[in-house]
Amino acid sequence: MSHIIDRRKNDKGKSTGNRQKFLKRVENQIKRAIPDIISQESIKDSSGGGSVKVPVRGLDEPQFRHDPKTGKKQIVKPGNDRFNEGDRVPKPKDGEGSGKGKGSNSPEVTEDDFTVVLSREEFLKYFFDDLALPNMVKKLMESTDSFAMRRAGYTKDSVPSRLNIKSSYQQSLGRQLALKGVFEKKLKVLHQKLESVTATEEKETLLVEIEKVRKQANTIPFFEDIDLRYNNFEQVPVPITSAVMFCIMDVSASMGQHEKDIAKRFFTLLYIFLTRQYKNVELVFIRHHTEAKEVDEEEFFNSRESGGTVVAPSLKLMDKILRERYTEGWNVYCCQASDGDVWSKQDAQECKSIVLETILPAIQYMAYIEISNKSRESDLWQAYSRISNDDEFAIRHIYEPYEIWPVFQGLFRKRSEPAEA
Numbered sequence: 551m552s553h554i555i556d557r558r559k560n561d562k563g564k565s566t567g568n569r570q571k572f573l574k575r576v577e578n579q580i581k582r583a584i585p586d587i588i589s590q591e592s593i594k595d596s597s598g599g600g601s602v603k604v605p606v607r608g609l610d611e612p613q614f615r616h617d618p619k620t621g622k623k624q625i626v627k628p629g630n631d632r633f634n635e636g637d638r639v640p641k642p643k644d645g646e647g648s649g650k651g652k653g654s655n656s657p658e659v660t661e662d663d664f665t666v667v668l669s670r671e672e673f674l675k676y677f678f679d680d681l682a683l684p685n686m687v688k689k690l691m692e693s694t695d696s697f698a699m700r701r702a703g704y705t706k707d708s709v710p711s712r713l714n715i716k717s718s719y720q721q722s723l724g725r726q727l728a729l730k731g732v733f734e735k736k737l738k739v740l741h742q743k744l745e746s747v748t749a750t751e752e753k754e755t756l757l758v759e760i761e762k763v764r765k766q767a768n769t770i771p772f773f774e775d776i777d778l779r780y781n782n783f784e785q786v787p788v789p790i791t792s793a794v795m796f797c798i799m800d801v802s803a804s805m806g807q808h809e810k811d812i813a814k815r816f817f818t819l820l821y822i823f824l825t826r827q828y829k830n831v832e833l834v835f836i837r838h839h840t841e842a843k844e845v846d847e848e849e850f851f852n853s854r855e856s857g858g859t860v861v862a863p864s865l866k867l868m869d870k871i872l873r874e875r876y877t878e879g880w881n882v883y884c885c886q887a888s889d890g891d892v893w894s895k896q897d898a899q900e901c902k903s904i905v906l907e908t909i910l911p912a913i914q915y916m917a918y919i920e921i922s923n924k925s926r927e928s929d930l931w932q933a934y935s936r937i938s939n940d941d942e943f944a945i946r947h948i949y950e951p952y953e954i955w956p957v958f959q960g961l962f963r964k965r966s967e968p969a970e971a
Contacts, residue, residue: 573666573668573672576666580666580668678822678823678826678827681823681827681958681959681962681963681964682827682962682963682964683793683824683827683828683881683883683914683915683962684914684915684941684962699783699784699785700783700784700785701781701782701783702782702783702784703782704717704779704780704781704782705779705780705781705782706776706778706779706780707780708780708781708782709780712780712781712782712783713778713779713780713781714779714780714781717779718773718777718778718779721776721777721778721779722772722773722774722777725774725776725777726770726772729767729770730767730770733763733764733766733767734767736763737760737763737764737767740756740759740760740763741760743756744756744757744760792830792831792832792879792880792881793828793830793831793832793880793881793882793883793914794831794832794833794834794875794876794880794881794882794883795820795824795831795832795833795834795883795884795885796834796836796868796871796872796882796883796884796885797817797820797821797833797834797835797836797850797885798836798838798864798865798868798884798885798886798887799813799814799817799835799836799837799838799850799886799887799888800813800838800839800859800861800887800888800889801837801838801839801853801855801856801857802838802839802840802856802857802858802859802891803839803856803857803858803859804859804889804891805856805888805889805921809889809921809922812887812921812948812949812950812951812954813887813919813921814851815951815954816885816887816919816948816954816957816958817850817851817885817887818851819954819955819958820885820958821833821847823958823962833847834868834871835847835849835850836864836867836868837849837850837853837855838860838861838863838864838867839855839856839857839858839859839860840857840858840859840860840863840893841857841860841863842863842864842866842867843867844867844871858893859888859891859892859893860892860893860897861888861892861897861898861901861930862897862900862901862904864886865901865904865905865908865909866904868884868909869904869908869909869912872912872913881914882912882913882914883913883914883915883916884909884913884915884916884917885916885917885919886916886917886918886919887918887919887920887921888918888919888920888921888930889920889921889922889928890920890922890927890928890929890930890931891928891930892928892929892930894929895929897929897930898928898929898930898932898933899933901930901933901934902933902934902936902937905934905937905943906937910937910942910943914942915942915943915944916942916943916944917943917944917945917946917961918930918934918938918943918944918945918946919945919946919948919957920945920946920947920948921948921949922947922949923949924947924949931945944960944961946960946961
């Protein structure tokens with residue numbers, strides 16, 4: 551006979567199932583708080599987990615009540631304004647409470663906030679679950695190196711953590727019904743024999759046999775090893791999709807501290823998104839002023855180097871790296887951030903030509919983020935706006951931190967699946 555004991559641990563004594571139900575109820579409030587988190591906190595700090603304030607009104611429980619217009623009811627109402635039944639200390643008069651300070655006569659009704667503490671995975675789930683790299687095509691197929699586990703029915707032998715309670719319970723019920731049917735049939739035959747015999751010795755023998763069969767029918771074990779069913783998994787080959795993202799950031803003198811902070815926030819969000827959602831994605835970081843240079847992650851986000859503004863060299867460097875390292879089997883993406891203040895209109899037109907004739911034919915998607923207050927259109931914005939189409943090349947304005955998330959969400963929203971190459 552088998553005994554099933556659930557020894558799975560819940561985080562800090564909490565019910566995992568109840569927590570998931572609770573998060574499902576408040577996920578809309580959490581998603582609405584995402585723009586505030588991005589604009590008020592460090593995104594890298596947020597990626598380690600965080601706290602999100604959820605209004606109390608989102609936590610109301612549904613209640614059933616009797617219809618006051620129907621039926622006869624006896625209602626016990628609570629006490630009066632002076633005491634409740636069993637009170638030994640009088641209620642304090644108005645203004646004699648334990649609170650300190652003066653009260654407010656404001657008629658406005660407010661609600662306290664309830665703080666939901668999310669784990670790192672829960673936190674990032676609300677950020678990125680509805681996002682994906684657009685136009686991703688399965689170009690590089692290496693099925694022998696990548697496998698995924700997929701459900702494949704049930705098995706009779708496995709580890710306890712894969713035990714399927716429902717299927718095992720069904721097997722147990724079927725076995726009990728079958729055995730009870732056999733015992734009941736046997737009892738019926740014995741009772742018929744008992745009615746037909748007359749000898750005392752034979753009757754006693756049959757009575758002993760009937761009692762034995764009845765005990766067997768009443769002591770059928772609820773679970774046997776033969777009843778247990780475990781979830782079965784098998785390895786299936788998964789095609790590998792390789793992608794590279796070029797991150798190009800303007801660090802010229804025209805990019806003030808505010809503009810650089812916005813650019814870094816956007817690229818940090820992009821970095822977290824790519825490293826979480828995709829296992830086989832490479833990132834190439836390029837910083838530029840009058841010159842363009844490929845740098846590592848640390849220098850890209852933290853270097854203080856600055857200078858004049860010439861954008862075209864950064865695109866030429868991207869094209870050079872693309873042709874040297876990522877010629878075949880790669881999904882190529884590019885994100886460029888700048889304030890748009892180029893040295894001359896000639897530089898803007900050269901950027902347009904490079905993007906239109908060289909970059910776009912070789913990549914899946916490019917996004918240009920102009921960090922300005924929209925009071926005027928820069929030369930680079932005007933040049934790019936003539937070739938933007940949102941499917942392959944999107945341009946957006948950002949100036950305030952709260953604008954980062956809506957723009958990011960719009961650029962990387964999930965689109966319909968493309969046909970395989």
